[in-house]
Amino acid sequence: MRILVITPWYPTIASPIAGVFVQRDTELISSSHEVELVHLVDPALLRTADLEADATSTFPVHRVPMSRSRPGDLLSAWRRIRTLSPGFDLVHTHAFQSLLPFQGHRMAKPWVHSEHWSGIGDPTSLTDRGRLVLRLTGRLLRRPDVVTAVSSHLLTQVQRFRTGPTMIVPSVVREAMPVPIVRDASVLRLVAVGHLVKGKDPMLAVRTVQELRRRGVPTTLDWVGEGPLRSQIEDLTAGDDGITLHGSLDADGVSAALSSADVFLLPTRGETLCLSAIEAISHGRPVVLGAFGGQSDYVTEQNGRLVAPRTPEAYADALLDVSEHLDQMDPEAVAATIRERFSESAVLRGYEAAFEQAMSMHRKGAR
Structure with a gap:
């Protein structure tokens, strides 16, 4: 299957740990599917070196400048998504901000959205303006065919905005080699x-x-x-x-x-x-x-x-x-205690289930 991943969070030279969990999950998905990624990147973070580094990525990366404070950027991002999406079987968005370019536009492809954003998990952590924006745009979570969340806490909050299919799919955590604790009784x-x-x-x-x-x-x-x-x-x-x-x-x-x-x-x-x-x-x-x-x-x-x-x-x-x-x-x-829950095999099974449900909904003409 050909999957177009769309995310506002992804590593850059200026912010190398931003969205590293999206990168890991996308690398995992690319082990079983043909993947390309659209990074809706803050223009202030984009460097020429990022484009050079993308040339060595295991899957194609498209850097699309998008500032949420500039409405024209949302339209430009949508046009890029609309141009790319016909070549794919499914669209997979990550994090609420990736939904903003879709406002007012129809996505004809099967669509899975994965939510990570703490603003959904705890709206009280947002500014007054942020809570207002969420109230006005939260309905965008109704648009995808299937929405996954990384925890039961976040899933409950997502379900405040939609009644369609939802499921928990956590992020991959790479297995470590635990070493014994060398206790120092003095500290x-x-x-x-x-x-x-x-x-x-x-x-x-x-x-x-x-x-x-x-x-x-x-x-x-x-x-x-x-x-x-x-x-x-x-x-x-x-x-x-x-x-x-x-x-x-x-x-x-x-x-x-x-x-x-x-x-x-x-x-x-x-x-x-x-x-x-x-x-x-x-x-x-x-x-x-x-x-x-x-x-x-x-x-x-x-x-x-x-x-x-x-x-x-x-x-x-x-x-x-x-x-x-x-x-x-x-x-x-x-x-x-957590090895299986966050393993590559468990996370990939979760994503595969979400993809299959979205594809099945389209095959049955549910949209």
């Missing part, structure tokens, strides 16, 4: 992977470390990720050698950071799935996360704790609970 080593933004709440992570130390538990924190709160965190942790901001790291750097820690901590305010936590579990490291979001699908007593109260005391309690049970949390057993 609790924490690691976090995420942007330094309000939604991940790095300030609460720092206050949690301070609370643990106040209780007499020497604790370190290595934070992998960059963001606008960096200067505030640096001010809060000035002179603290036990809290390290590593900035952005490549996949090997992230893997090394996870493997060097005892526990993964992310006091997130909400997630559609939280791939960084899944990657931590795949490395055999238990996680302590905020309770709101898709992480409730896979965090269990065997691999972590979910924390509802947004206080350093509550997070410190959870971390101490996990720390006391680390000897019973064999890294291989921790990793096994």
Whole structure:
């Protein structure tokens, strides 16, 4: 089958980790189908080097500049999609913003949409303008034949906008090689992977470390990720050698950071799935996360704790609970709790089921 993938999230030279999960999923789909990808890219992120790099991609990539603040860009994007789509059997869009060019236009091909956007999962996280735009455009989720969501939490939110077929298809998480935790009885080593933004709440992570130390538990924190709160965190942790901001790291750097820690901590305010936590579990490291979001699908007593109260005391309690049970949390057993759910074979089966349902609806003339 020939599939045209359309996404606003995809890696660029300027933003190399943006949409990496879409890239992984598309590479997976391309192992069984003929795929081309349309990246509806923010013009500010597009570089000539991106076009050069695309020449080595395993599937053709079309970079289409699209700024949501310029209505003309939406029309240009639609024209490009309309030109390309006749050569394909099915259209597969990713993330809500990819639906915007379709407004007011008919898509005659079988259509699967995969939702990842946190704005759907938690509209309260949006600005007033963002919530207004979502109220006006949310009905676009009715248009595709089938909509997949990466978690049950997100699926419930998607179903507020549509009554048509929906299903859960998570993102691929590449299998890691869990290594034993080399315990140092003198310190609790924490690691976090995420942007330094309000939604991940790095300030609460720092206050949690301070609370643990106040209780007499020497604790370190290595934070992998960059963001606008960096200067505030640096001010809060000035002179603290036990809290390290590593900035952005490549996949090997992230893997090394996870493997060097005892526990993964992310006091997130909400997630559609939280791939960084899944990657931590795949490395055999238990996680302590905020309770709101898709992480409730896979965090269990065997691999972590979910924390509802947004206080350093509550997070410190959870971390101490996990720390006391680390000897019973064999890294291989921790990793096994999520291995099949996020494996390439399971994700591909999910996508194949969505594709077949969309194709079947068209064969039966359901549209």
